[in-house]
Amino acid sequence: MNKIVLIVLVCLFALVAFGTVVAEESEPATTEFSLWVGSHYTDFTDSPKKVGEYNLGNSEALPEFKLNLLSRSNGKLFSLDGHYFDDQNINANLRAVVGDRMNLSVQYRSMIRQTEQDLLENIAAQEFAGVDSLGNDKRGGKMLTHAITDPGADYNYNRQEILTRLNILLSKKNNVRLVAAHRSILKNGTEQKVASDHCFSCHLTSESAEVDQRTHEIEAGLEAEVDNIDVGYTFGYRKFKSYTADPTAYFDKAMHPINITDTATQHEFGSRLIFDDSTAPFGIYPETERYSHKVRVKGKLGTGRVASSLVYSKSKNKRTDLSSEAVSGVLNYTVPLSPRSRLIARVTGARLTADDPFIDLPTFREGRPGPHVDFDYTRYSTIDRTEGKATAEVITRLNPKMTLSVLAGYQIIDRDDYPTPGNGLTTNRFIGQAKLRYRKGLNYTTSLKYRFEKTSDPFTSGRGLFEEVGRDRLLPLVDGFKFIFYFQREDLRYQNITTEPTDYHEFAWTSTWRPDPKVSMVLGARGKYDKNNDLDSLDVEHFSIQPNFALNLTPDPRVVVSTGYTYNYSKSRGPVAVALFDG
Amino acid sequence: MKQTGKGITSAAPTAILFAILLFSVVLLVSGNAAGEVTNDVCADCHDLVDAFANTPHGTYFADDLKLATAGCESCHGSAVEHIKDGDPTKIINPARTDQFGGDILCMNCHRxxxxxxxxxxxxxxxxxxxxxxxxxxxxxxxxxxxxxxxxxxxxxxxxxxxxxxxxxxxxxxxxxxxxxxxxxxxxxxQTAFTDGYSSKELCLSCHADKEGPFVYEHAPVTEDCMICHTPHGSVADKLLVQNEPTLCLNCHAMHFHATVQGTEQEFFPPADSTRITESHRDSWKKGFLTKCTQCHTQIHGSDLPSQTISTGGNALTR
Known part of the structure; x- marks a missing residue:
């Protein structure tokens, strides 16, 4: 209830403050006020929690109310609306406007999100090791096991968000404005954390963990007009931190799953692990900070108009001291080509880099007879890249009711170190799009759209699938050692695999008919087809078609009755590799 | 008021655009534009004139110089020609975007x-x-x-x-x-708190815990959230474009353990008798081909190494 009291106090304060300003100027105000009081009852007893992902489904009648207040006087506006559903589901919006001098909005939202408990019951298996003389199964050494330390736990968190925006006119000359925003997102509750133990048996342990995450974000800047050119600068800062203790789990002493009692070989698996027989944190959250500087310039350029921005941002993970940086730019330009057509050109570019930490690992099989391997490496970031995109769209009014737009574009993503360090993948994409729109006043509109994209070397999982026959190729790491290790099989993988298409086609049709301002009917269909024929293996294909119909009635702006039907048919074809270990 | 395009000639949009611009300039300079036809005259035919006084425009700017003095003509321009025969094409109608620039009129005040x-x-x-x-x-x-x-x-x-x-x-x-x-x-x-070069920024503005940079990365996370997720809704869990494990298996070979046969009986690991479970022939497939993120919990990236040395600690399980 404290939250409600706080919100009410804030609203009352704002109302009084605004009322005082209005009263001082002795101007009549038009005020609308409504209070809606009701009750709701929700029961998900026989349904999985997923049904009530955003609704606790309390099996009792609960009070509910809504409040709307709108006050207007000359040059001033104050509005307040709120909805109390239950203690963890509250919305409130406050807005105060004083001419073009000040615009303040405060938005508060809270909600619940339930996440079902994964019972992990599929993690239960013991290897089949043949049949004994009596015909019974012989147990093998490898196992999958699980433990739920908090059975029946009700995992959920409450998410609260408060967003404030403020726009103040500092000087009418040059329209200098202070623009500021603040947002806080708070999450509190419990969540399921699963630790996976990777020793003589694969064992998952589920624990309950507290959630207390806070994201704070601010933006502040100045905007001004100088000789019909709008300029602006904004500083941004964001911080994320989890305020709960790191979950910890005991990781078993690693033993060989089959030779578990053989003192000579039982520690074979332990020598392949970074850590075991210890309690260690897992499932932790990073603590991140991000700040940015944004400069914007907008204005007329010849007969056209240009809008551009340049941004520098830096993100830091304070737990690891890793940083990433980005410099990005956006340039939009529109110009009339003729009395009935205009060009819209957009260019964006970005350069992103991130730290590349050195990963210092224990020596593989240290202390064991046979081969030792040093796996230390530098982790080159997948973030490092240069991106660019340019599009040009020409919109032509064919006649007073019909408009045609044609767009062409090109995009490049040049990755520095992914999937191969120093030899990254460069994706090139050509884009074409055409839209035809027919419009008869506000009563009837129809639009048709077709878009295609042709991509070379889309994002891929490097050597993610398929292995060549390797019995003859893979040799023991040292002479006289008879075993081939799992990791050696990576050398046999040859297939870059992806779900990203090289050819993409999309069409959309929408017709909207408004026989009356209070009635609208929508009829349309949307289809997509994409494929990738450049893979060495089976082609990847995706197809979907989605016809839809909707009827919306709005007898009053606050009363909306809508109905509709959407059918979605999707079909995908892609390779899935079944790994067969022949080592 | 019926809004149609009847009577609009091919040159009309241009003329109207210039008219709007000219009208706007005059409005801005003088603060007292047309004003040649009063609201009362408009009210003779248009019932909504009286109602306008109670609208946000009508009350919020009740004493605004332009609106108060020019009335309907503040937005619709001079009605002198229009009132002669009621021809809707002889007056500016900002609602008609086929006049190619009607919104500019709104922008004169909404600056x-x-x-x-x-x-x-x-x-x-x-x-x-x-x-x-x-x-x-x-x-x-x-x-x-x-x-x-x-x-x-x-x-x-x-x-x-x-x-x-x-x-x-x-x-x-x-x-x-x-x-x-x-x-x-x-x-x-751009929406607030984004810089406009990537849709990923938008997602991270709420899901800041996924931002990193992490020591151990998952490449598609830095590439584009939409490779695995769809934003508005999905039949798959967690807004995924496909459910696990199919989504993961599109890019990753399955564990070879999944092809192992299970024994048909109850079992318990030697080290812990509380872990009694029941195994079946297909139990390994269920274990390894149900939900990858049961083990690979840190799928968006992690700062902690997984246990296995040979993977470089990059299995995203911890």
Whole structure:
């Protein structure tokens, strides 16, 4: 209830403050006020929690109310609306406007999100090791096991968000404005954390963990007009931190799953692990900070108009001291080509880099007879890249009711170190799009759209699938050692695999008919087809078609009755590799 | 007032555009434009004139110099020719975007920087003008004279999104906990807290715990959230484009352990008798081919190494 009291106090304060300003100027105000009081009852007893992902489904009648207040006087506006559903589901919006001098909005939202408990019951298996003389199964050494330390736990968190925006006119000359925003997102509750133990048996342990995450974000800047050119600068800062203790789990002493009692070989698996027989944190959250500087310039350029921005941002993970940086730019330009057509050109570019930490690992099989391997490496970031995109769209009014737009574009993503360090993948994409729109006043509109994209070397999982026959190729790491290790099989993988298409086609049709301002009917269909024929293996294909119909009635702006039907048919074809270990 | 394009000649849009611009300049310079036909004259034919006084425009700017003195002509321009025969083509109608620039009229007063990018916006380019969503003469919702509140307003055209937002996994739009404009810049430009070069930024502005940079990365996370997720709604869990493990197996070979046969009996590991479970022939397949993120819990990236040395600690299990 404290939250409600706080919100009410804030609203009352704002109302009084605004009322005082209005009263001082002795101007009549038009005020609308409504209070809606009701009750709701929700029961998900026989349904999985997923049904009530955003609704606790309390099996009792609960009070509910809504409040709307709108006050207007000359040059001033104050509005307040709120909805109390239950203690963890509250919305409130406050807005105060004083001419073009000040615009303040405060938005508060809270909600619940339930996440079902994964019972992990599929993690239960013991290897089949043949049949004994009596015909019974012989147990093998490898196992999958699980433990739920908090059975029946009700995992959920409450998410609260408060967003404030403020726009103040500092000087009418040059329209200098202070623009500021603040947002806080708070999450509190419990969540399921699963630790996976990777020793003589694969064992998952589920624990309950507290959630207390806070994201704070601010933006502040100045905007001004100088000789019909709008300029602006904004500083941004964001911080994320989890305020709960790191979950910890005991990781078993690693033993060989089959030779578990053989003192000579039982520690074979332990020598392949970074850590075991210890309690260690897992499932932790990073603590991140991000700040940015944004400069914007907008204005007329010849007969056209240009809008551009340049941004520098830096993100830091304070737990690891890793940083990433980005410099990005956006340039939009529109110009009339003729009395009935205009060009819209957009260019964006970005350069992103991130730290590349050195990963210092224990020596593989240290202390064991046979081969030792040093796996230390530098982790080159997948973030490092240069991106660019340019599009040009020409919109032509064919006649007073019909408009045609044609767009062409090109995009490049040049990755520095992914999937191969120093030899990254460069994706090139050509884009074409055409839209035809027919419009008869506000009563009837129809639009048709077709878009295609042709991509070379889309994002891929490097050597993610398929292995060549390797019995003859893979040799023991040292002479006289008879075993081939799992990791050696990576050398046999040859297939870059992806779900990203090289050819993409999309069409959309929408017709909207408004026989009356209070009635609208929508009829349309949307289809997509994409494929990738450049893979060495089976082609990847995706197809979907989605016809839809909707009827919306709005007898009053606050009363909306809508109905509709959407059918979605999707079909995908892609390779899935079944790994067969022949080592 | 019936709004049609009848009588518009091919040159009319240009003429009207110039008329609007000229009219706007005069408005701005003089602060007292047309004013040749009073509101009373308009009210003879248009019932909504009286109602206008109670609209946000009517009350909010009751004493505004331009609106008070010019009345209907503040937005509709000179009505001198129009009142002669009532021809709707002889007066400016900002609601008609086929006049190719009607929205410019609105921008003369609504000069906040949030509208700077309107000319580049998808809505503007799709002939969706101010009057498509905002009611000027009538009294709309309390959120800025909208014809109705979002998301229903947006669903009028984006009905496919409406369907998606009611799928089993969804952002809580239907529950009223998110609004379309939280992610979409309705009037063009960029939404708050984003820089505009990547859709990933938008996701991270709420899901900041996924930002990193992490010691151990998952490449598609830095590439594009939409490789694995779909934003409005999905039949798959967690807004995934496909459910696990199919989604993962599109890019990763399955564990070879999945092909191992299980024994048909109850068992318990030697080290812990409390872990009694029951195994079947296909238990290994169930274990390894149900949900990859049961073990690979840190799928968006991790700062802690997984246990296995040979993977470089990069299995995202911890």
């Amino acid at each position: 906040g920087h949030e509208f700077d990018d309107w000319s580049f916006s998808a809505h503007n380019n799709a002939d969706v003008g101010c009057a498509s969503c905002h009611t000027i003469h009538g009294n709309g919702t309390m959120h800025g004279s909208l014809k109705k509140d979002p998301p229903e307003l947006c669903y009028d055209c984006h009905s496919d999104v409406k369907a998606a937002s009611h799928m089993p996994s969804r952002h809580p739009i239907a529950e009223g906990k998110m609004q379309c404009q939280d992610c979409h810049a309705i009037h063009g430009g």
